[in-house]
Every structure is written in structure tokens, then in C-alpha cells.
Amino acid sequence: MSLKLKALLKSPWVFHLSTGSCNNCDIETLDCLTPRFDVERFGILLAGSIKHADVLLVSGSCNRMSAEKLKTLYEQVPKPCLVVGIGTCTGSRGIFIDSYNCPVPLDKIIPVDAYIPGCPPKPEAIIAGVVKLIEKVGKG
Amino acid sequence: MGRSVIPIGPYHPLQEEPELFTLTVEGERIVEVDVRIGYNHRGIEKLSESKSFDNSTFVVERICGICSTSHPFAYVRAVEDIFPMEVPDRAKYIRTIIAEGERIHSHLLWLGLAGHFLGYNTVYMWAWKLREEILDVMEILSGNRNNYAMFTPGGVRRDIRPQDIPVVLAKIDSIVPTLEMLRDAILDDPVLHARLKGVGVLTKEKAIEFSALGPTSRASGVARDVRKDSPYGVYDRVDWKMIVTSNGDVFDKAVVRILEMFESIGIVRQCFEALPEGPINAGIESIPPGEGIGHIEAPRGETFHYVRSDGTNRAIRHKVRAPTFMNLPTYKATIVGETISDATIILASIDPCYCCTERMAVRNHRGRLLYDGEALVELSRAKTENLKRRMGRT
Numbered sequence: 001m002s003l004k005l006k007a008l009l010k011s012p013w014v015f016h017l018s019t020g021s022c023n024n025c026d027i028e029t030l031d032c033l034t035p036r037f038d039v040e041r042f043g044i045l046l047a048g049s050i051k052h053a054d055v056l057l058v059s060g061s062c063n064r065m066s067a068e069k070l071k072t073l074y075e076q077v078p079k080p081c082l083v084v085g086i087g088t089c090t091g092s093r094g095i096f097i098d099s100y101n102c103p104v105p106l107d108k109i110i111p112v113d114a115y116i117p118g119c120p121p122k123p124e125a126i127i128a129g130v131v132k133l134i135e136k137v138g139k140g
Numbered sequence: 141m142g143r144s145v146i147p148i149g150p151y152h153p154l155q156e157e158p159e160l161f162t163l164t165v166e167g168e169r170i171v172e173v174d175v176r177i178g179y180n181h182r183g184i185e186k187l188s189e190s191k192s193f194d195n196s197t198f199v200v201e202r203i204c205g206i207c208s209t210s211h212p213f214a215y216v217r218a219v220e221d222i223f224p225m226e227v228p229d230r231a232k233y234i235r236t237i238i239a240e241g242e243r244i245h246s247h248l249l250w251l252g253l254a255g256h257f258l259g260y261n262t263v264y265m266w267a268w269k270l271r272e273e274i275l276d277v278m279e280i281l282s283g284n285r286n287n288y289a290m291f292t293p294g295g296v297r298r299d300i301r302p303q304d305i306p307v308v309l310a311k312i313d314s315i316v317p318t319l320e321m322l323r324d325a326i327l328d329d330p331v332l333h334a335r336l337k338g339v340g341v342l343t344k345e346k347a348i349e350f351s352a353l354g355p356t357s358r359a360s361g362v363a364r365d366v367r368k369d370s371p372y373g374v375y376d377r378v379d380w381k382m383i384v385t386s387n388g389d390v391f392d393k394a395v396v397r398i399l400e401m402f403e404s405i406g407i408v409r410q411c412f413e414a415l416p417e418g419p420i421n422a423g424i425e426s427i428p429p430g431e432g433i434g435h436i437e438a439p440r441g442e443t444f445h446y447v448r449s450d451g452t453n454r455a456i457r458h459k460v461r462a463p464t465f466m467n468l469p470t471y472k473a474t475i476v477g478e479t480i481s482d483a484t485i486i487l488a489s490i491d492p493c494y495c496c497t498e499r500m501a502v503r504n505h506r507g508r509l510l511y512d513g514e515a516l517v518e519l520s521r522a523k524t525e526n527l528k529r530r531m532g533r534t
Contacts (some may be wrong), residue, residue, distance in 0.1 A: 014468035020180045023284045023495050024205025026156040048153045066179045099183040100520035103527045
């Protein structure tokens with residue numbers, strides 16, 4: 001494993017992006033940082049700028065306006081970086097699959113490493129998903 | 141002095157939703173503000189028109205995760221307004237309990253985020269810790285933390301089990317002392333007084349002029365609340381009072397929201413005491429042609445839904461107006477003249493919810509409507525077909 005990747009897994013800083021979600025996944029993501037779940041125990045911190053981020057937490061079903069912005073933002077993240085899709089919307093677009101403004105799934109826009117399904121996923125599920133991803137990448 | 145433009149967003153670490161504010165500043169003073177939204181538009185109204193009346197409740201629930209009771213509540217009231225019908229009493233009580241539970245958790249969420257915006261994370265952590273208890277209550281009652289799926293035209297989908305009621309009441313009782321502590325701590329905090337008092341003042345005249353809704357208007361002394369003015373559910377049968385303050389600054393908006401939580405707790409308790417036995421669903425067989433409106437008081441203000449039916453099992457028109465749509469323009473009155481350091485908290489003070497507000501119309505610069513609803517549908521169908529073809533999905 002490269003030194004960069006090793007350092008990333010030790011204390012992954014996350015940046016959270018909503019690409020047209022209903023807010024629920026975003027709120028549950030923020031919930032993970034608050035006292036009951038407290039992901040800072042695992043060294044996970046919400047980064048203030050995308051240029052400090054190791055993990056991108058993407059929620060929502062990518063509409064036309066945000067898809068372009070998402071591409072730009074992905075280009076700005078220092079690589080290597082991990083992308084986690086939170087919520088059913090990122091995986092299958094869920095209830096919005098027939099919408100005229102949600103043309104493509106997330107993985108057609110940027111590469112995705114893990115999906116956490118649920119509408120919205122519980123904070124426990126989000127934590128479990130991120131921890132599983134870290135374990136998997138750590139093993140190579 | 142030269143003007144400069146400061147963009148905030150669309151993906152700003154402080155906002156959990158994407159939206160773009162353009163602040164024009166002269167030195168430290170803000171002279172103009174512009175809001176661009178559209179990063180959250182998912183075509184809810186159109187989606188809802190493609191689903192049956194019963195299934196549409198799930199779509200409108202996902203307009204906004206925090207208002208996941210308000211929108212279905214207003215929607216089912218609009219459907220029930222199409223033809224004369226009576227919702228069973230027990231369903232009305234359950235609806236009121238769920239709506240008030242949502243109000244408590246939404247106000248706590250705002251309180252926490254407001255603390256976060258001020259850089260005062262202690263408030264953020266305390267408020268969100270308390271919010272978890274309310275979410276537990278909602279999970280016991282509905283089976284989910286956020287999207288409750290309790291509403292259906294004619295009643296509710298899920299009954300409250302008698303064995304859950306003492307558990308829920310005990311949980312609510314247990315958070316009241318902490319909530320009182322939080323209230324006193326916030327209302328007495330000199331730091332918050334210094335940051336919030338006299339900041340972003342919305343005068344009563346301006347609140348009326350902009351048709352502000354909900355806590356935004358009640359903090360400015362406009363005593364307007366759908367729950368009092370046009371009672372629905374069982375709000376006319378329980379005892380509660382409308383919280384109105386007069387200053388209109390950010391501090392008063394916080395005060396209104398904090399005190400409203402205690403009123404909501406009172407309403408929930410009274411509803412549990414008076415919960416009658418009986419059916420929970422009127423069992424609507426079919427919906428005749430006609431149109432109906434439904435409006436309820438969401439945590440942020442009045443949510444308004446309009447539904448037109450042609451006698452089939454789908455709505456042929458569904459219109460949504462979220463409270464933020466009316467509250468957003470008040471920025472023009474509150475933020476202009478303030479300093480850039482107060483901008484974030486003033487922008488947050490109306491408890492904005494952009495995913496609720498994402499409706500669409502295309503106009504040219506003279507204000508003429510370029511595309512009406514049908515033209516937009518044609519346009520979007522053609523574009524989706526194009527995209528699918530390009531991606532090889534035929």
C-alpha cells in the first residue's frame with residue numbers, strides 16, 4: 001500500500017456533497033458527527049474544504065445542474081480519494097428514476113467505491129459502510 | 141468604495157444543501173444579495189402526477205427529509221378536500237402527534253445548525269443529542285427515523301400500539317429537563333446575545349410585505365399560524381398558545397422556535413391522553429373529479445398543496461408551495477446593510493429548505509413565460525431520450 005493511502009485510512013477526512021437529495025441523507029451524515037454516534041472516535045472529521053478531503057460522501061440523485069459541478073469538484077479532490085454514495089438515490093436513483101431531471105446514475109459521472117443503501121440509511125449503517133470500505137482498501 | 145462579489149456555495153461546507161448565494165459587498169457591508177437554486181430540482185410535481193394518489197404520498201415525503209410529515213400532511217388534506225369526507229378521529233390524533241414530533245425535531249435541528257453557523261458547536265452538539273431522543277420516539281411510533289410513511293388519503297397507515305404509549309411519554313418526559321436547561325442556557329448566553337440581538341431585523345411591515353410565513357413572521361410580531369387560523373387535525377381540541385415576539389431579529393427567531401418546542405411537547409402529551417379508540421382509515425374507494433387544496437403549518441411555515449383529479453387514480457395536476465419560497469425574499473430586507481460575518485446566520489435564520497423550494501418556470505428577462513408546463517414536459521422528454529441514446533440505453 002502506498003504511503004499516501006495508508007495515511008488516508010488512518011484518519012479519513014470526509015467532505016459531504018448533496019447532488020439533489022431530499023436532505024435526509026445529509027442530515028443523517030451530520031448526525032454521525034454528533035454525540036450519540038461520534039465518528040471522531042475513528043478519526044473521521046468533516047473537512048472544511050474539498051482540497052482537504054480524503055473521502056467524498058455523495059448523496060442524492062444527481063440532477064442536471066449538480067452533475068456538472070460534481071465533476072468539477074471530483075477533479076479538485078487530492079487523489080487517492082474514496083467516493084461513497086449515501087442513500088438509495090445514488091445507487092439506483094430510487095423513487096426519482098423516472099424524473100426528467102435525474103438523467104444518469106452517480107457512477108456514470110464519477111467512480112464510486114461503495115454504496116450505502118437506505119432511504120435514508122441510519123447513521124449506524126453509514127458508519128458501518130465507511131468502516132467496511134476502509135477495511136477493504138486496507139487489505140488491498 | 142468599490143464593490144466586490146462574494147459567492148457562497150453551491151457546495152459550501154457550512155450548508156448541507158447546494159445553493160448559491162451571491163453577496164455584493166462594499167468593504168464589510170452587504171449591499172445586495174442574490175440566491176440561485178436548482179441544484180436540487182428533481183421534478184417532484186411531475187413524478188407525483190405519474191403515481192396513484194396513494195403512492196404519491198411517498199414521493200411528496202421525499203420533497204424534503206426534514207419536512208417529511210408536512211408535505212404528505214398537506215397533500216392528503218388536498219386529496220381529502222376534493223370530495224366531502226370525514227377522517228376518523230383516531231387518525232386525526234395520530235396525525236397531530238406525528239406532525240408535532242416533526243416540529244420538535246426540526247426546531248432542534250435548526251437550533252443546532254444555527255449554533256454551528258455561529259461557530260458555537262456546543263449548542264450544535266447539545267441540540268442534536270436531544271434530537272436523537274425525539275427521533276427514537278418517532279422510530280417507536282412509525283418505524284423509521286425520518287421518512288415516517290404514516291400518511292395516506294383518508295387516514296393513517298399505521299396505528300399507535302397501546303404498549304408504546306408509556307414508553308414514548310417516558311422518553312418525552314426525560315428530555316424536558318435537558319430541553320429546559322438548553323433553553324435557559326441559550327436565552328441567557330451573553331455570547332449569543334452579542335451575536336444575534338439586533339442582527340438581521342425583519343420589521344413587521346416588511347414581514348407582511350414579503351408575506352413571510354411561520355416562525356419568520358411570528359418573530360416579527362405577525363400572529364399568523366395555520367394551526368390557529370384554520371385548524372386541522374385536532375389543533376382546535378388541544379390547549380396551546382401561539383408564540384409571537386416583536387423584534388424580528390435572529391435572536392427572536394430562535395426564541396420563537398425554542399418556545400414552540402415546549403408547546404409541541406404539550407400538544408403531544410394532550411393528544412396521547414385524549415387518543416380515542418376506533419378505525420384509523422376511512423377507506424377511500426375512489427376519488428371523483430375535482431380539485432382540492434390543503435395547507436398546514438410546517439415547522440418553517442405554511443405548506444400548501446393543490447391537487448386536481450379527473451376521476452382516474454392519478455392527479456392530473458399537483459402543485460406544491462413550500463414555506464421557504466415565501467421566506468427567501470425576506471433576505472432582501474434582512475441581510476442588506478449587515479456585515480459579511482453575520483451573513484451566514486442571517487441566511488440560516490429563516491430555516492431555509494431549498495429542496496422544498498425547487499419548482500421551475502422558464503421566463504425571459506422581461507418576465508414573459510417562455511415555456512408552460514406542457515412545453516417543458518415535451519422538452520424534457522426529448523432531452524432524456526437524447527441522453528439515454530447517447531449512453532446506449534436505447
